[in-house]
Amino acid sequence: MRNTALITGASNGIGLELAKIHASKGGDLVLVARNKSKLDELKTALENQYNISVYTIGKDLSEIHAAQEVYNETTKENIQVDVLVNNAGFGDFGMFAETDWNKELQMINLNMTSLTHFTKLYLQDMVQRKSGKIMNVASIAAFQSGPTMSVYCATKAYVLSFTEAISNEVADKGITVTALCPGATLTGFPDAAGMEDSKLFKDKKLPTAEEVAQYGYTSMIKGKTVAIHGMMNYILSNSVRFIPRSLVLKVSRKILGNV
16 A cells, blocks of 8 residues: 555544545545444545545444554554544533543543554554654644533643654654644534534534645644644634633633533
């Protein structure tokens, strides 16, 4: 396989668009998501349109050994992963005392544990080859705490911090690591998180998943460490450093909305 990108959460949203972009550049793909039938449909479409090779793996990445199992499968198939995109993730909305712990545990496992394990496994191979690119999809939620989305925001803060640290560690090894930080985007996220009526999404003109994916892919190719999509998102994300944290919490709560 040529210049192969492994993309998690590739069956819809930003992950799907990233797959299309990489395929359009002539790169092969390993696509991972729970819904293998959707991945197989995408495989057929991309292979026919771009004359590339696509390998699909149906896997629930919230399961603790999922990353190792995917790595073992790609190793068995002699697939060299040149680009790793940790895109899979989801959120939840509600007061922490009232939300579902099992859903939050799945979120932690997917957004943090699986992402970290994938990075560990494939980064070691990249270090040996002295080449490779990794993109971890974080969020502008990484820059401040989020009342009513406490666990989600905390997981994305982890992704940002982890990515920045790893980027520094491998800067002299021919590898780049990028944290893509989108704001609210037209994807299935608000429905999955139960946020259809949140001020963050309702009646807003939001960027498409394709626009965010194109920005993220370009930033990754350039080797940018932190890529915040949208000028307003960039300003808001950086301004929180100069505002009292108590005020940031109040503003965040107002934007996310009350339960």
